[in-house]
Structure formats: structure tokens, C-alpha cells
Amino acid sequence: MDEARFNALADAELARLEALLDACDVEFDYEVKPGGVLELEFDNGTKIIVNRHTAAREIWLAAKSGGFHFRPQEGRWVGTRDGEDFYAVLSRCMGEQAGVQVRIAG
Template identity: 65%
Template sequence: MDEAQFNAAADEMLAHIERALDGCPAELDYQVKPGGVLELEFEDGSKIIINRHTAAREIWVAARSGGFHFKPEGSRWVGTRDGRELFAALSAMVSQQAGEPIFLSG
């Protein structure tokens, strides 16, 4: 996958995450920032940062629970450490920081 293809795929996934957050019942705000960055802020002031990392061809997520990298595999984005699907991992991270069970549909 070349750089342009990766950026298009990552931007599409970030837009998909935005749509999922719009339907999320948790008390959180999010901002889209330049360069493929999505910043979520929770009621308690904690944050989750999601960004595309073009050089590594990955989407990186920084949350209270740690840092995670996801690479494209077909139509899915999977964790480089554990193979976990991006939306399943994000659901767990958002649930932890929101203090309530959250399911983000991917």
C-alpha cells in the first residue's frame, strides 16, 4: 500500500470512528485536528488520541490504558500486538475512560 492509499484508508477509518462517536451515549467531546488526528476528551478530563501514522502505515491510539498500533488487513484494522480489531479495542478504551459500558459499532 503506497502513502496515498494508506492516507485515504486511514482517513476513511477516522471518519467512520467519528460517525460511531456521534451515536455514542458516553459524555465525551471530540475534535478533528489537522494531519489525521482525532482527540476525544471525557468528563473527567482524560483523553484518547487517535492518529494516522503514515510512515509506519498504522493508526495509533493513546489512551489511559496505554499506546496501541493498528495496521490494515483487508477491510479491517487489527492490533499489531494482539490482533484485536480497532473498534473492539476502542470500545474497551472508551468504556474504561467513560466509566460505563460502551459499544462502538464498526
């Protein structure tokens, strides 16, 4: 996949993620940073960073429990290690850091 196509897909997914975060009823703040970076901060001071990594053609998620990489595949973003869905991993990580169950439906 060429860089322009990847960036278009990643930008669309990050914009979709922003809308889903706006609709989430869990207590956290998020900020959009330059370069396709979303930074989520929870009441306990922990953070989750979601960003586009153009060189690898992946979206990366960094959380307290570790780092995860996702590639576009058949209309979804799937984990490069285990094939797990991006939104399932994000929901689990957000829940761990917020201390409540979270479900971000992607």
C-alpha cells in the first residue's frame, strides 16, 4: 500500500475514533496532537497514545499494559501479533486504566 493511501485510511480511522470517544461515557480527556496522534488521559494520570506510523503502515497504541500495532485488513485494523481487533484492544486498555468496563464499538 502506498503512503498516500495508508495516510488516507489512517486519518479516516482516527477521525472515526474521535467521534467514538466523544460518545463514550467513561471519564477521560483526550487531545488531538499534530501528525495523527490522539492522547487519552484518565483521572488517575495514566495515558493511552494512539498514533499513525506511516513508515510501518500501521496504527500504534501505547498503553500501560504495553504497545500494540495494527494494520488495515478487509475494512478493519487488526493486530500484527495476534489478529485482535483494534477497538477490542483499545476497549480493554481503556477499561484497565479507567477502572471500569469500556466498550468502544468500532
